Amino acid sequence: MRDTLLLPEAFLAEMRELLGAEFDQYIKSYDEEWKPGLRVNTLKLSPESFKEVFPWKLEPVSWTENGFYYDAQERPSRHPAYYAGLYYLQEPSAMTPAAMLPVEPGDKVLDVCAAPGGKSTELAAKLKGRGLLVSNDISYSRARALLKNLELAGAANIAVVSEEPGKLAAVWPEFFDKILVDAPCSGEGMFRRDEDMVKDWRERGPEYYSPLQKEILKQSVAMLKPGGMLLYSTCTFSKKEDEDNVSFLLKECPEMELVPLKTGAVCGALDGIGLSGCMRLFPHRVKGEGHFLALLRKKEKGMGGEQNVQPFGEPEMEDAPPEQKERGRLKDRRGKSPKDSQRCSARTGAKVQDQTTDEGKRELEAFLKMCRVRWETERIFIHQENAYYLPEGLKPGLPLRFLRTGLLLGELKKGRFEPSQALAMALKAEEFGTLLDLTEEDPRVLRYLKGETISLLPEESPVKGWCLVAYRGFPLGWAKGNGMSLKNKYYPGWRWQ
Numbered sequence: 001m002r003d004t005l006l007l008p009e010a011f012l013a014e015m016r017e018l019l020g021a022e023f024d025q026y027i028k029s030y031d032e033e034w035k036p037g038l039r040v041n042t043l044k045l046s047p048e049s050f051k052e053v054f055p056w057k058l059e060p061v062s063w064t065e066n067g068f069y070y071d072a073q074e075r076p077s078r079h080p081a082y083y084a085g086l087y088y089l090q091e092p093s094a095m096t097p098a099a100m101l102p103v104e105p106g107d108k109v110l111d112v113c114a115a116p117g118g119k120s121t122e123l124a125a126k127l128k129g130r131g132l133l134v135s136n137d138i139s140y141s142r143a144r145a146l147l148k149n150l151e152l153a154g155a156a157n158i159a160v161v162s163e164e165p166g167k168l169a170a171v172w173p174e175f176f177d178k179i180l181v182d183a184p185c186s187g188e189g190m191f192r193r194d195e196d197m198v199k200d201w202r203e204r205g206p207e208y209y210s211p212l213q214k215e216i217l218k219q220s221v222a223m224l225k226p227g228g229m230l231l232y233s234t235c236t237f238s239k240k241e242d243e244d245n246v247s248f249l250l251k252e253c254p255e256m257e258l259v260p261l262k263t264g265a266v267c268g269a270l271d272g273i274g275l276s277g278c279m280r281l282f283p284h285r286v287k288g289e290g291h292f293l294a295l296l297r298k299k300e301k302g303m304g305g306e307q308n309v310q311p312f313g314e315p316e317m318e319d320a321p322p323e324q325k326e327r328g329r330l331k332d333r334r335g336k337s338p339k340d341s342q343r344c345s346a347r348t349g350a351k352v353q354d355q356t357t358d359e360g361k362r363e364l365e366a367f368l369k370m371c372r373v374r375w376e377t378e379r380i381f382i383h384q385e386n387a388y389y390l391p392e393g394l395k396p397g398l399p400l401r402f403l404r405t406g407l408l409l410g411e412l413k414k415g416r417f418e419p420s421q422a423l424a425m426a427l428k429a430e431e432f433g434t435l436l437d438l439t440e441e442d443p444r445v446l447r448y449l450k451g452e453t454i455s456l457l458p459e460e461s462p463v464k465g466w467c468l469v470a471y472r473g474f475p476l477g478w479a480k481g482n483g484m485s486l487k488n489k490y491y492p493g494w495r496w497q
């Protein structure tokens with residue numbers, strides 16, 4: 001009971017009112033141990049293959065197919081598999097929002113409050129490399145962490161932005177098929193795990209967050225296509241931040257309707273309090289922390305009246321939206337047309353189209369030819385010294401603070417092309433001709449991750465040029481061979497410490 005003594009009286013009074021007879025059970029949950037979770041990155045491998053390769057003591061999180069509780073002594077963050085982007089460490093209840101938003105490959109998806117990327121990495125996995133994921137966070141420093149996590153996960157069809165949602169809405173009106181608003185909140189659902197959240201609550205509680213959340217929600221609705229879906233989530237219990245905001249939105253935006261979430265989809269979940277169809281997770285009822293979720297749909301234009309709103313939460317309810325075909329004409333940041341822009345192609349067989357003789361671009365073209373990937377010429381975009389592979393449907397030159405537009409292929413520097421860390425992570429081992437595949441028994445795997453030069457063994461073939469270094473068949477990064485020695489090209493900012 002030690003921790004509960006720290007809880008603010010106003011919070012306890014509100015919880016007593018919300019929970020009634022269950023209040024004492026909720027308080028008892030503070031004495032119970034919580035288990036950390038990891039979510040397998042299905043962009044890289046299936047949960048079944050993961051369990052085969054890693055015989056760790058894992059227990060499934062019942063509400064996701066790829067979430068597991070693990071024993072803290074396994075230390076999954078200190079394992080080469082983590083550096084290969086095979087999983088994301090995530091609190092189990094926090095796995096629900098991305099699981100409940102019915103994203104389909106090809107969708108245009110926006111994660112409005114995305115850093116550090118717990119939900120965005122799963123949304124990217126659900127897109128399976130198709131369509132577009134725009135991940136935004138108003139905090140630039142947090143957006144940098146978000147970018148790292150998306151790149152580590154091998155997500156290529158992304159844009160990472162740091163903007164206030166109103167600015168996004170001005171650029172992308174009614175553009176997205178699916179939107180996640182995992183809003184900044186007073187964090188009451190995390191009190192059990194993180195005492196600092198209690199301190200923050202005393203400074204900024206539900207009264208502070210509720211108007212901010214309303215504003216983010218309104219701007220997000222403006223970016224949703226008719227027929228599109230928006231999932232609102234918080235990790236707090238306050239009705240002001242949860243059901244009251246959903247009710248506000250339904251009133252303020254009559255084009256929105258609630259799609260009831262099936263509480264049965266999460267064992268122990270409760271219905272919304274005073275607004276049926278939402279979902280609440282409490283730590284005394286589920287094996288995870290506190291969370292709130294509500295799924296909404298924007299009615300199709302001309303459908304002002306009642307629609308048959310089917311509950312969501314069972315697989316057969318997920319109806320796939322039509323695939324997105326739109327592809328913006330390629331422009332560079334100065335607004336030039338594709339003809340003037342610097343494009344090149346690899347597998348498609350075409351030549352660099354802007355007649356440039358620049359050596360770096362020729363190297364880029366040659367490098368891309370070495371990748372067993374069907375690159376689409378019109379999606380390759382060069383800005384200053386960087387080459388990018390743009391996601392479907394993303395126009396360059398938009399007036400937003402981007403941290404990344406698509407997959408960074410690499411840098412064109414002093415007439416040379418250097419492939420990026422992100423490209424290594426986005427490739428599959430079999431997509432690059434020269435591979436050094438290591439296992440945990442090989443001391444070179446840690447030496448590589450620490451940035452050291454790698455020597456090849458006598459039984460290994462010498463390497464000339466670029467080589468993909470992998471752990472158990474999953475890329476870790478690049479090295480450059482000069483015979484039996486490999487110069488380490490692992491991104492210094494990601495090194496094993």
Ligand SMILES: C[S@@+](CC[C@H](N)C(=O)[O-])C[C@H]1O[C@@H](n2cnc3c(N)ncnc32)[C@H](O)[C@@H]1O
Pocket residue numbers: 094112113114115116117118119120136137138139142163164165182183184185216
């Ligand atoms: C609950 S956290 C998001 C966690 C994230 N979805 C994840 O799963 O890793 C809320 C985030 O909202 C961001 N934020 C706060 N105000 C915002 C605003 N007005 N627009 C966009 N993001 C905002 C914060 O910087 C914070 O990173």
